[in-house]
Amino acid sequence: MTRRRSPPVERLDGPEVLAAWYDAHARPLHHYLARRAGTAVADDLVADVFLVAWEQRAGFDPTRAGPKAWLYGIATNLLRRHHRSEETRLRAWARDGGRRSTQDEVDHRVAESVDADVRARRMAEAIAGLRAEERDVLLLVAWGELTAAEIAEVLGIKEQTVRTRLHRARTKLRTEEARDA
Template identity: 60%
Template sequence: MSALDLAELYDTHARDLHYYLARRVGPQTADDLVADAFLAVWEHRDRYDPARASPKAWLYGVATTLLRNHVRREHRRLRAWARESGRAMPVDDFGARVAESADAGILAGQAAAVLAELRSEERDALLLVAWAGLSPSEISAVLDVPVSTVRSRLHRARTRLRTALTVKEDNHA
């Protein structure tokens, strides 16, 4: 990979990578992780094998590896978010817009709690689809696991999320 290739990779994917990482760990940490990911890609450019993964998948693989160093912090942040969302219930009814906003906040907190309880492998696969827009085959290259494993992780994560949110919604009805 040449400097020109790296510049093109940066121009094409840095913003989306930052967006994905920021949703996982916040914008300040995402700034550092994006910089670290591109630095690692440059330093290890001789290890890139185009037959194994696309440049985007390789970049996200490097970033995901770096992100795993922050899993404990992410776990604590999601738990705190879940606790705070439960406290953010509106006192008065200010109309449909306020109710929808409150419901969305509660649902987001419930989703965060479920995300925090997922195995890190399932959470990584789910968020790489939802927030990074990667396909199962790209996630396979990112996580260095077979596509069937990615599909299984996605199925389990989606099922747990759907079940938990349905149960909580039924309890509030």
């Protein structure tokens, strides 16, 4: 009987591994962080994620989580430090609604834009109004494209807790969306 060999465990044991992780994960991490905290903050946070990863490389256990989940965990922890500014930014976006000049557009485009702005403000306000735990899970799924298992590992909670928080967040957002209809 031939035994199947498990894939090699990737340890963060040298700068070349960190560089490979950076090549594989920096762009999606930046996209996720930019959507949560803005591009300028994301630029700094991506750098901080890899700095923290390097500084804490001895704590990385590849048997518990892969590099992607571990890096998103670090990113989420760094985002928590920016929680206040994130919530403030979402509330400001909700007030402003991402307005753009509609003077040169035809009437129906203006009406569509106004409707979209109203919906965007309401959704941003609803997201800002979620509990931080629900918002983290929702945005890790939506913008980080992590699975429930990866999020559970990232946040140090049970997978069922992730699913429950995600369900609650989605229910609250659907309720808000139904009000708009």
